[in-house]
Amino acid sequence: MSRIGKKAVPVPAGVTAEIAGQAVNVKGPKGALSFVVHDLVAVDQSAEGIAVKPRDETKLARSLWGMSRTMIANLVTGVSKGFERKLEINGVGYKAALNGKVLTLSLGYSHDVLFPVPEGIVIQVLGAKSDQIIVSGIDKQQVGQVAAEIREWRGPEPYKGKGVKYAEEKIFRKEGKKK
Structure with a gap:
């Protein structure tokens, strides 16, 4: 189980995140970035932030789970702090x-x-x-x-x-x- 993937990515004030299918678009004071998440990983947005979960329990889905969460966290950090x-x-x-x-x-x-x-x-x-x-x-x-x-x-x-x-x-x- 991914310990990193379990945490939701918090979206700070001044940053907007949109999820369109498997694409995550993030806009902030420094610019805009996007990332397309693999099909084996589900992305949801809630009040806590952006949550990432594997769609099934295959080895590939579990390995992409933590990486996808980290990539989304890097988008949020990049558009807010750089x-x-x-x-x-x-x-x-x-x-x-x-x-x-x-x-x-x-x-x-x-x-x-x-x-x-x-x-x-x-x-x-x-x-x-x-x-x-x-x-x-x-x-x-x-x-x-x-x-x-x-x-x-x-x-x-x-x-x-x-x-x-x-x-x-x-x-x-x-x-x-x-x-």
């Missing part, structure tokens, strides 16, 4: 700059990396050395994907700790060669 991922750039000469809708990364290559900012995503460059990047938006999946693509250009390496890493990420450092 999501953000923080990235840090470590390394001599490594920095970031935002030029309009293009993020320019200097990551030790012979050229600068130009990363176009997708629609629905806001990127901020902070820090005295332009070494902090904040990726924010209303879609949790898109925010995580953009942050992962930026990190992919120069992931953190274990010997000197240089590269792009998540702010909460702990890099396991290795000792170099000895004579």
Whole structure:
């Protein structure tokens, strides 16, 4: 039994949720999102919020139950508060700059990396050395994907700790060669 799926998703003030068949549409102060729930999962709206239940007791229906509830909860959180991922750039000469809708990364290559900012995503460059990047938006999946693509250009390496890493990420450092 899913412990997450049993809880109803509360809908805060200022957020409206509509259920049309298997589609859940959520509108809030930051925007609107939608999610189509799988046919093996039933969605109902009540005074407590949006409730999700499996239609039968198959393994697939039970596995989709908790995931569907979490996806709907992410929609509600996204349109009310939004999501953000923080990235840090470590390394001599490594920095970031935002030029309009293009993020320019200097990551030790012979050229600068130009990363176009997708629609629905806001990127901020902070820090005295332009070494902090904040990726924010209303879609949790898109925010995580953009942050992962930026990190992919120069992931953190274990010997000197240089590269792009998540702010909460702990890099396991290795000792170099000895004579």
